[in-house]
Amino acid sequence: MRLQNFTKGLWTELPVLRVLLGFCPTLAVTNRAENGLVMGLATTFVLFFSCTLISIFKKLIPHRIRIPIFIVVIASFVTIVDYLLAAYYWEMHKVLGIYIPLIVVNCLILGRVEAFASKNPVGDSMLDALGMGVGFTLVLVVLGSIRELFGFGTIFSHQVIGKPYEPMVLMIIPPGALLSLGLLLGLMNLIRDRMEGRR
Template identity: 55%
Template sequence: MLKKLFVDFKNGLWRENPIIVLVIGMCPTLAVTNTVENGLAMGIATSFVLLSSEIVISTFKNYIPNNVRIPSFILIIATFVTFTDYFLKAFFPDIAASLSLFIPLIVVNCLILGRQEAFASKNPTHRAIADALGMGLGFTWVLVLLSAVRELLGMGSIFGIEILGSWYQPMVIMVLPAGAFISLGILVGLMNYLKRRGN
């Protein structure tokens, strides 16, 4: 039983990683990964929304008629996203300011709705929790890795702390949207290569 839960958890980390394997939730992935702080905050916020909505939906799935399943899911997700938005604005105003409109946009992140459809609406609550934690962590680690690469090459710093000295001429393109596409493409390619070699 515990082993099965661990399989659900591990699924999102690597084998079905939302970003590099399923390639969903691309909008925040490309938009907010210009600094590690933004990437990490986005990952945590998305994981929180994913976890709370998977818990609620897997618990109450039998009361939700099939015909209104999608609007019901969206309502529940939107509630948690609004909560997150207020919470960040009240207690982490700096992060809220730098992520600004990408927090409300978590509502339409297809990772969240996708997991409700594919997992939470078909499985018991404890398995949904394992799935949400795995997917959330899988989403977060890729965001952090991607933003670390972009911040280091684009600004010469990590978490706003200068790492590369003044000799380094920042590659401005890395903090622009084009840099997001380039680094994500290389990352996905690298992961696919590693996976093929593993088989």
């Protein structure tokens, strides 16, 4: 087990911003930081258990039908998350709506299962899945915080900007998601270019 498998998900292979996967949920649910956090945790849950299970049984899975098997495993864990959220966090389940079942087609999960968990030992796969999940959650929370800050003047529903602030509705409606993610991605590329230039 190498710790590097965990940390790469937080910077060098940061989902969404460095590895361009999983845009749909990132754009769709980040109008509040809390929504982003729950979505990120749900995805992490699915990612962690799918990667672990598939890594354990990787020798038993026939190579030719591996993709359908991966998808069924992922879909089963997504069903579990869907029912858990419906049972214990009904309000959030209503807010996230069809984006919870759509975790199945989040390319990030299938990508990690196919590229990493089906080829590496269980311990490494668990670390890899956790790192990617935490990185993904981080991105969603950051984007959600930016949009909530400008759109409502709050972060995690705590008032940050005082009352006279006129909320920028643009940030919480769909165009705001695309614009803020585009700028965030540009900023990320700028930071990467600067760091590579210095080396």
